[in-house]
Amino acid sequence: MTTGTAFMSDYLEGVRSGVVDAVAASLPKGGPRSSLYDPLAEFLKRAGKSIRPALCIAACRAHGSTAEHALPSAVALELLHNAFLIHDDVEDGSVSRRGSPTMHAEHGVPIAINVGDGLAVLALQPLTQNIGVLGSAMHNRVMAEFGELLRMTVEGQAIELGWRHENVVDLTSVDYLEMVALKTCAYTTIYPLRIGALIGSWGRADLELVTRFGLYLGAAFQITDDLLNLTGTEELYGKEIGGDLAEGKRTLMVAHLLSTTRGTDREFLVDFLDGERKDRSKDEIERVRAMMDVHGSITYAERYTQALSEQAVSAFDQAFGELPDTSDRRFLSEAIEFVVSRNL
Amino acid sequence: MTTGTAFMSDYLEGVRSGVVDAVAASLPKGGPRSSLYDPLAEFLKRAGKSIRPALCIAACRAHGSTAEHALPSAVALELLHNAFLIHDDVEDGSVSRRGSPTMHAEHGVPIAINVGDGLAVLALQPLTQNIGVLGSAMHNRVMAEFGELLRMTVEGQAIELGWRHENVVDLTSVDYLEMVALKTCAYTTIYPLRIGALIGSWGRADLELVTRFGLYLGAAFQITDDLLNLTGTEELYGKEIGGDLAEGKRTLMVAHLLSTTRGTDREFLVDFLDGERKDRSKDEIERVRAMMDVHGSITYAERYTQALSEQAVSAFDQAFGELPDTSDRRFLSEAIEFVVSRNL
Numbered sequence: 001m002t003t004g005t006a007f008m009s010d011y012l013e014g015v016r017s018g019v020v021d022a023v024a025a026s027l028p029k030g031g032p033r034s035s036l037y038d039p040l041a042e043f044l045k046r047a048g049k050s051i052r053p054a055l056c057i058a059a060c061r062a063h064g065s066t067a068e069h070a071l072p073s074a075v076a077l078e079l080l081h082n083a084f085l086i087h088d089d090v091e092d093g094s095v096s097r098r099g100s101p102t103m104h105a106e107h108g109v110p111i112a113i114n115v116g117d118g119l120a121v122l123a124l125q126p127l128t129q130n131i132g133v134l135g136s137a138m139h140n141r142v143m144a145e146f147g148e149l150l151r152m153t154v155e156g157q158a159i160e161l162g163w164r165h166e167n168v169v170d171l172t173s174v175d176y177l178e179m180v181a182l183k184t185c186a187y188t189t190i191y192p193l194r195i196g197a198l199i200g201s202w203g204r205a206d207l208e209l210v211t212r213f214g215l216y217l218g219a220a221f222q223i224t225d226d227l228l229n230l231t232g233t234e235e236l237y238g239k240e241i242g243g244d245l246a247e248g249k250r251t252l253m254v255a256h257l258l259s260t261t262r263g264t265d266r267e268f269l270v271d272f273l274d275g276e277r278k279d280r281s282k283d284e285i286e287r288v289r290a291m292m293d294v295h296g297s298i299t300y301a302e303r304y305t306q307a308l309s310e311q312a313v314s315a316f317d318q319a320f321g322e323l324p325d326t327s328d329r330r331f332l333s334e335a336i337e338f339v340v341s342r343n344l
Numbered sequence: 345m346t347t348g349t350a351f352m353s354d355y356l357e358g359v360r361s362g363v364v365d366a367v368a369a370s371l372p373k374g375g376p377r378s379s380l381y382d383p384l385a386e387f388l389k390r391a392g393k394s395i396r397p398a399l400c401i402a403a404c405r406a407h408g409s410t411a412e413h414a415l416p417s418a419v420a421l422e423l424l425h426n427a428f429l430i431h432d433d434v435e436d437g438s439v440s441r442r443g444s445p446t447m448h449a450e451h452g453v454p455i456a457i458n459v460g461d462g463l464a465v466l467a468l469q470p471l472t473q474n475i476g477v478l479g480s481a482m483h484n485r486v487m488a489e490f491g492e493l494l495r496m497t498v499e500g501q502a503i504e505l506g507w508r509h510e511n512v513v514d515l516t517s518v519d520y521l522e523m524v525a526l527k528t529c530a531y532t533t534i535y536p537l538r539i540g541a542l543i544g545s546w547g548r549a550d551l552e553l554v555t556r557f558g559l560y561l562g563a564a565f566q567i568t569d570d571l572l573n574l575t576g577t578e579e580l581y582g583k584e585i586g587g588d589l590a591e592g593k594r595t596l597m598v599a600h601l602l603s604t605t606r607g608t609d610r611e612f613l614v615d616f617l618d619g620e621r622k623d624r625s626k627d628e629i630e631r632v633r634a635m636m637d638v639h640g641s642i643t644y645a646e647r648y649t650q651a652l653s654e655q656a657v658s659a660f661d662q663a664f665g666e667l668p669d670t671s672d673r674r675f676l677s678e679a680i681e682f683v684v685s686r687n688l
Contacts, residue, residue: 031502032499034510036498091453091457110434110435110505110509111502111509117501120464136480136484143468143472150468151465154380154458154465157461161379161454165379
């Protein structure tokens with residue numbers, strides 16, 4: 001039996017190659033190259049972990065079905081994920097992604113927005129394939145899941161953008177969790193798992209239980225990602241370290257800091273979060289980072305993540321615990337430890 | 345019998361009220377307000393002409409079916425149209441739309457991109473309704489039409505953005521027409537008409553003939569729109585006059601000017617088109633505008649539009665000529681004169 005990390009890497013790589021092939025096959029051969037399909041294909045080739053397709057396919061197979069039934073949905077999830085990344089990077093003013101410049105940093109904002117739109121449009125193709133693969137009735141149920149996923153993602157993004165736009169500073173961990181449930185968990189964990197379980201069980205799985213597991217898993221994933229943005233290395237992380245602070249992003253650590261600082265420190269922080277990226281100097285970013293150490297914001301987020309992962313273990317048992325002990329069920333179970341202990 | 349213009353206005357208004365009601369009913373009651381659904385709803389309320397839903401519903405009813413069968417598709421077309429407008433305005437750096445500031449001018453680029461995404465996501469809802477309204481088989485055919493429409497629109501936008509990004513200056517009227525067929529005609533005329541005819545005839549209409557009519561009608565529409573951008577008044581037009589020149593947009597008039605100017609005039613024009621909006625002074629914009637008069641670019645485009653509208657008349661006869669003489673058929677027929685003679 002392989003060790004935990006090797007098992008997870010092998011499983012992800014097994015899913016990734018199938019998804020990458022299917023994605024590549026779905027790209028148009030003609031059409032505009034330099035301003036659309038070349039940058040789009042290059043972006044897709046950058047190594048992602050394919051965690052979303054893997055969760056979808058694992059949840060499907062854990063219920064005894066085959067990967068083929070979930071593959072079109074998994075491909076659509078991967079395309080939509082990449083569409084969101086490109087638009088998010090424009091919206092956040094991010095400069096690097098997966099070890100390279102973001103799409104808009106390389107090709108300008110106009111082309112980047114349109115490439116993002118193009119990726120979302122390409123996702124319609126595998127979803128249409130579902131009619132043949134799953135039949136009309138199940139296809140319609142899957143489409144309804146995708147509709148919810150997309151609505152929630154856009155709403156979550158709107159909440160976060162609104163916080164920055166209006167410089168909202170009275171945020172609690174509950175506000176943060178509600179935002180992350182919509183912005184990150186919906187398309188990263190909850191709906192990949194729901195769609196996989198729906199297809200794999202042919203509609204018999206209790207999707208509310210799946211949602212709970214996805215929520216804890218996804219929130220743990222996002223907070224870990226945000227912690228790595230503060231404490232990781234660019235080489236492993238693929239994005240600029242401290243970029244979230246430069247962007248004024250409301251992470252759990254920032255929410256914690258807002259609730260614990262007082263007096264001039266808090267005034268400085270509120271002022272720092274206001275305005276635009278270009279207004280935040282390196283010195284100011286380092287001061288906020290140091291404040292987080294003083295006030296224990298990093299430790300707080302690490303403990304919060306630990307509590308989420310414990311909830312995820314219990315939710316996993318309820319959602320998938322009674323299924324046969326397969327490598328797919330093992331992948332879902334070990335995903336919890338994987339997302340919180342990863343160093344990239 | 346009402347006169348041409350009054351008939352068209354009445355027909356459009358009749359469609360518009362039904363579509364506006366259906367769109368309003370589809371908006372979520374909850375969710376983030378100030379950073380998503382409030383600006384989204386405000387944008388939808390700005391008076392558009394609803395030409396796309398009207399063409400869809402008219403093509404459906406001209407074939408003897410009822411508006412109800414085409415209404416969900418018409419609503420989806422209107423929502424997607426608004427999504428495109430918001431993203432296009434960001435990509436083009438446009439400042440006014442329908443007599444008010446563009447979405448990004450009012451709420452910033454990040455929120456504008458996300459509101460555009462939100463409108464596209466809302467369009468999934470009426471498309472899902474089509475399952476109940478049309479049954480699975482016809483719903484699937486309609487979805488395939490929407491898939492093509494979206495792909496073509498994104499590709500057309502990519503071509504135009506690529507021309508600007510790479511400062512392409514060897515453009516002919518054929519290049520222009522190919523771009524407009526994808527960028528404008530697909531979602532403005534071709535697919536609204538195709539989807540309406542498909543549903544109304546329950547799959548019996550020859551959609552290739554419909555496509556030809558839509559192509560000529562849509563190209564005439566776009567060139568007329570671009571002419572109004574040079575010669576109209578802001579009050580009637582709803583966008584800044586000369587804005588296309590400020591944006592460096594490759595219109596038919598610019599393509600004509602590129603092919604007719606020589607020497608220092610051409611060098612100035614090529615240099616003018618390069619770079620960004622902020623680099624183009626008012627004086628330079630006026631010089632290009634004057635060059636168009638000298639070289640007859642406006643007259644050329646007006647004659648080109650006239651030729652397109654004559655082709656549209658002939659294509660209309662082939663596509664819809666044998667259908668009964670209803671107000672719906674009349675609307676489609678008079679749409680040609682309407683789009684080329686409008687002064688708003």
